[in-house]
Amino acid sequence: MAFWIEALVALSLLVGSMFALVGAIGLYRLPDFFMRLHGPTKSTTLGVGGMVIASLIYFSFHGEGVSLHELLIALFLFITAPVSAHMLAKAAMQQKLHIDAKTRGKPWEQ
Template structure:
C-alpha cells in the first residue's frame, strides 16, 4: 500500500474517531434532551461516515475490490439519523408541553415563546375551530 493511501486512511480514521468521541462526549455531558440530540445525530454520524470511508479506501487500495457494504451502511445511517432525531425531539417537546417531564436549565437558556399571532403546535394546545384541531370533536 502506498504512503499516500496510508496517510488518507489514517487521516480518515483519526477524523472519524475524533467526531465519534466528541459526539459521545456531548451525549453524556449536555444537560437536556434537546441538546443531547446533537451528539449522536451530527458529530457521531459524520464520524461514522469518515470511518466507513476509510474502510472503503483501505479495501480498495489493499485488495483492489470495491465494497458496497460500507456505502449501504452510510446510506442507511444518513437517512435514519435525522428522522429518528426529529421523532425524539417531537415526543420530547410534547411531553414537556403537557407537563409529563421537567428538564434542567439549558445551556442555551429558555426556548423563545411564539408571539400571539404565531401558531406553533409544540408550545400551545390546539385551538377550537381550526382545520387541524382534534379539539373540535
C-alpha cells in the first residue's frame, strides 16, 4: 500500500479519536443532562465518523474495491444520532429534568 494512503488512514484515525476523546470528556465533565447531551451527539459522532472513513479508505485500497459496509455504517450513524438526541431532549423536557444554573433557555417555563 502506498505511503500517502497509510498517512491518510493514520490522520483520519487520529482526528477521529481526538473527537471521540473530546466527546467522552464532555460527557464526563458537563454538569447537567442537556449539556451532557452535546458530547456524544456532536463530537463523538464525528469521531466515529472519522474512524469509519479511515476504515473505508484502508479496505478500499487493501481489498478488491470500494467497501460499502463502511458507507452504510456512516450513513446509519449520521442519521440516527441526531434523531435519538432530539428524542432524549424532548423526553427530558417533558419530565422537567433538573438543569444547572449555567444552562440557558427553559422552554417548559414559557
